[in-house]
Amino acid sequence: MRQLSPHRHARRGPGASVVAAAFAAIVALGGCTEPGDDGSPGEPDVEVDLPWPAVAFPDLPGEAASPEVIELGLTLFYDPVLSVDGQTACGTCHSEFWGMSDALERSVGQGGGLIAGPSRTGPHVVRRNSQGLWNLAFRETLFWDGRTETLEEQAIEPILAVDELGQDPALVLELLQANDDYVALFAAAFPDDPEPSIPHVLTALAEFQRTLVSNRSLYDGYVAGDEAAMSDDQIEGMFRFAAFGCDGCHAPPLFEREGFENRNVPNVDAIVDDGRYEATGIVDDIGRFRIPTLRNASFTEPYFHNGSVAKLEEAVRHELAQSGLAFDDEDVRLVTAFVDGALRDESREPQRPDTVPSGLVVPIDGTTIIR
Numbered sequence: 366m367r368q369l370s371p372h373r374h375a376r377r378g379p380g381a382s383v384v385a386a387a388f389a390a391i392v393a394l395g396g397c398t399e400p401g402d403d404g405s406p407g408e409p410d411v412e413v414d415l416p417w418p419a420v421a422f423p424d425l426p427g428e429a430a431s432p433e434v435i436e437l438g439l440t441l442f443y444d445p446v447l448s449v450d451g452q453t454a455c456g457t458c459h460s461e462f463w464g465m466s467d468a469l470e471r472s473v474g475q476g477g478g479l480i481a482g483p484s485r486t487g488p489h490v491v492r493r494n495s496q497g498l499w500n501l502a503f504r505e506t507l508f509w510d511g512r513t514e515t516l517e518e519q520a521i522e523p524i525l526a527v528d529e530l531g532q533d534p535a536l537v538l539e540l541l542q543a544n545d546d547y548v549a550l551f552a553a554a555f556p557d558d559p560e561p562s563i564p565h566v567l568t569a570l571a572e573f574q575r576t577l578v579s580n581r582s583l584y585d586g587y588v589a590g591d592e593a594a595m596s597d598d599q600i601e602g603m604f605r606f607a608a609f610g611c612d613g614c615h616a617p618p619l620f621e622r623e624g625f626e627n628r629n630v631p632n633v634d635a636i637v638d639d640g641r642y643e644a645t646g647i648v649d650d651i652g653r654f655r656i657p658t659l660r661n662a663s664f665t666e667p668y669f670h671n672g673s674v675a676k677l678e679e680a681v682r683h684e685l686a687q688s689g690l691a692f693d694d695e696d697v698r699l700v701t702a703f704v705d706g707a708l709r710d711e712s713r714e715p716q717r718p719d720t721v722p723s724g725l726v727v728p729i730d731g732t733t734i735i736r
């Protein structure tokens with residue numbers, strides 16, 4: 366654990382803390398004034414106070430997929446054709462209404478009807494909280510236990526899982542091959558190998574998800590040199606976030622890290638979940654879970670791998686307590702102000718289609734049913 370005492374950061378003018386001064390970063394993220402001769406961003410001359418060295422947001426690895434592949438992936442993502450009940454889609458549990466998650470403690474899969482969101486109920490409940498799907502393109506491991514490594518490899522799991530879509534891929538393939546619209550969409554997406562196939566389904570879903578990049582938050586604007594982008598509370602919260610060592614795991618610029626830790630999250634009765642151990646078989650990994658991104662965490666309540674904590678402020682309080690350092694309500698308020706307010710960006714959220722080629726009804730979300 367870091368032996369840092371949370372400093373009270375005075376941001377500007379004389380009296381700025383030594384820590385802040387030591388880390389004050391020259392920012393190189395295009396917050397420039399003079400473009401270079403070749404039209405590229407010129408030398409940045411903007412300096413903003415950061416509690417850590419400025420690290421540029423990563424470029425997308427690999428080549429971008431064609432718009433046709435991405436379109437097919439989006440269509441499949443929202444089409445219940447992948448589910449055994451013809452009513453459930455990826456978008457049921459990863460919805461743009463809830464930060465690409467589902468607002469449930471634990472996700473409810475097939476058999477739960479067309480209504481998605483916080484009022485969804487049903488017979489098939491996953492034992493874990495749905496993950497928001499932001500910035501997956503940069504990931505090396507997926508799921509709370511890191512059991513898969515690529516999005517292509519990941520995408521078959523929810524199709525097969527009885528608590529999720531529960532469908533036989535052979536049946537999916539039959540339905541796609543018999544559907545003229547899908548035949549045309551696959552041919553446009555994969556002209557060299559135009560037949561609908563399960564590998565193409567998985568590729569299209571993966572490539573669509575790689576478009577869910579979130580890097581236009583107020584924090585990004587601030588890092589690029591716009592000092593006014595973040596409020597004073599958010600800036601102060603960012604410095605306290607660093608002082609409590611949060612950035613050691615939720616590391617900028619993605620505010621996550623390829624790692625698994627035990628944060629002593631409250632248990633939920635009757636749920637057995639050994640976390641990372643289930644993927645590695647290493648005893649020390651029992652109870653360790655993926656370090657999630659905090660980008661767009663604002664929208665994905667409830668929190669933690671089992672959804673046991675309802676509100677972001679409570680999750681921040683839990684995490685502050687884990688630091689082992691003394692903290693007060695003002696620390697909770699300010700760190701929450703930063704995580705909640707400065708790390709939001711859903712500007713690339715997908716557009717849910719009104720209709721899908723299968724002719725099935727697209728899952729309904731954004732409507733709360735009072736029972």
Ligand code: HEC
Pocket residue numbers: 442447453454455456457458459472473474475491493494495496497498501506507508509510516519520523524528529530570574
């Ligand atoms: C019943 C709800 C449900 C459905 C349907 C569902 N998911 Fe998920 N998804 C989850 C849950 C819960 C997790 C976390 C599971 C775990 O860690 O074991 C998850 C995890 C993921 C992850 C890993 C994200 C990360 O941050 O590591 C990806 C990617 C994903 N889902 C994509 C999909 C795709 C693509 C589909 C459709 C083919 C889909 N999901 C269908 C609930 C669902």
Ligand code: HEC
Pocket residue numbers: 606609610611612613614615625626627628629630653654655656657658659662665667668669670671677680681684685686688700704
């Ligand atoms: C040692 C690594 C580590 C440190 C340090 C750390 N976290 Fe976490 N954080 C995690 C892990 C791992 C999880 C998921 C735990 C789980 O679900 O079991 C998590 C989850 C969270 C969540 C819930 C996110 C979600 O989508 O469910 C929030 C919010 C959070 N941390 C904030 C913070 C704050 C604020 C700090 C600093 C006080 C902090 N964390 C320090 C590893 C860390």
